[in-house]
Amino acid sequence: MWLLQVLSSCMNGRSNFMKHSYDHDDDRYYEKDNKEQKRNRKALEKKDRSKFKKTDIFQKEKLSKEEKEHLAIGRVISIESEGAILFEEQTQTYFQAAVKGSLKYETSQEKNLLTIGDFVYFEKLPSLQGHIVEVLERQSTLYRADNFSRRKMHLIAANIDQVLITVSCVHPALKTALIDRYIIAAIRGNMQPIVLITKIDLVEKDESIKAIIDEVITTYQNLGYTTIGISTVTLQGIDQLKEVMKGKSSVFSGQSGVGKTSLINLLTGHDFKTQEIIEKTMKGSHTTTKAHLVPLTCSGFCIDTPGIRSFGMWDLKKEEIQQYFKEIEEQKKKCKFSNCTHINEPGCAVMKAVEKGKIAFFRYESYLALMNEENPLEY
Incomplete structure (x- = not known):
């Protein structure tokens, strides 16, 4: 054990660079509703009578073929406090949908009933509105423990192929412990973990820090995890990242301030923000959510998620x-x-x-x- 103690003391200098602990403050996954969103939600709730049916939760089973014939399938591209923005691929149309009462009052271990990437059955209403009546079975899920309710699972994304674990060399400091937790979460959720280390250009002139980054990259690569050093300034690693994402559904997830959105903007060639996407497709509609799903020009989708400060392992x-x-x-x-x-x-x-x-x-x-x-x- 004496040698481990020596190793530990030698690593103290590195620990100042590679932070392994982080605070417990939860990221704000949802922002406060704006007035227009509240009005839209209340209008939808008035039309939804299912919340008054006491037996709905017990009668809720898989929809019959007859029921499905009258419903559409949409994918959740953006989350709102009481519903979601859906994209129907068949008609290439966006809908603002509320969660139907019977679904809303179901009990589960999940903090959030819906997450980005979900496929749902929904009932179409006038003015590009809708009611979500069932969430289709998820093929993969990225989740963590909820910071406020220990017994709840916080869903981050669903039905995706790979998790792009995004951390930075500096500003904020590299957190290898966070990388390892995301790797575990990706494997448990039936997804491929990919490690992205951003702002690589900022350490090129610092040989000591660069050596540490190179060691981290080599370690994960030797373990079989695709690991890419990225710079949105010099464009290092961008072509490799595009190849990795081609034809796949990917979720960018990681620390706050590591440049996830900047990467997505570079990859898509647009300054994408959820509000802008909705404004282009549904005039007069706005959303306050931060997480959103964006189509890629090289085929496939990518999901940008809010940065986190902590990542608790669930169950x-x-x-x-x-x-x-x-x-x-x-x-x-x-x-x-x-x-x-x-x-x-x-x-x-x-x-x-x-x-x-x-x-x-x-x-x-x-x-x-x-x-x-x-x-x-x-x-």
Whole structure:
């Protein structure tokens, strides 16, 4: 263990650069409603009588074929406080839709009933309005623990192929612990994790910081995760990113201030904001949400999400953690004890691998942080 202590002290300088902890303040996923949005929502709610039916929640099952014939399928491209903006591919039309009462009052472990990327059945109403009556089964989901309700899952996006885990070299500081949590969340949610490290141009002249960034990139690449150094100034990595995103549904997610929206603007050639998208397709309609889904010129979609300050793992058991660290899974077979936690047991092959540099110290730190949390939801 003495060598681990020496390694730890040597890494103190790096810890000032690669921050591993972050605060508990939740990002504001929804902003306050504006007056027009409230009026639209109230108008839709007046037409929706299902909220007065006491048995709706119990009768709610899969819609019959006859019911589906009278409904349309739309994809959620933007979230509002009481509904969503839907895009119907068949007609290339946008609709402002409220959640029908029977669906709204269902109980679930999810904080939000809808998320960006959801496919839904909805009832069309006049003036490009609608009622969402059912959410189709999700093929993949990106989620985290809700910071305010420990038992709730906060859905970030659904039905996507890959998570573009976006962090920066500096401003804000690189958080490898956040990368590792996103990798776990992507794998659990049936998605491919891709690591993007932005603002790479800002460290080119600082050899010490550049060496750390290169080590981080090499580590994740050796583990089999596509990892790209990105600069929107020099355009480094942009062509590679375009190739990775071609024909895929991707979600940009990560820290606040790392340049996710700037990347999307560069990739699409537009200064996309959700409000502008809605204004171009539905005159007089506005939205206050930050998250939105944008089509790509090279085919596929990308989703921009609000930056976060913390990422709590939802429903992750301690005995499951090590399976998401490939290098630990490989070394644990050599441990003296089959139930080794790789924290302080004698004869631990994982700890020896860290001492010898076979396992990156920052990855081992991420593992320890997860294992030592009394409540994984409070990280």
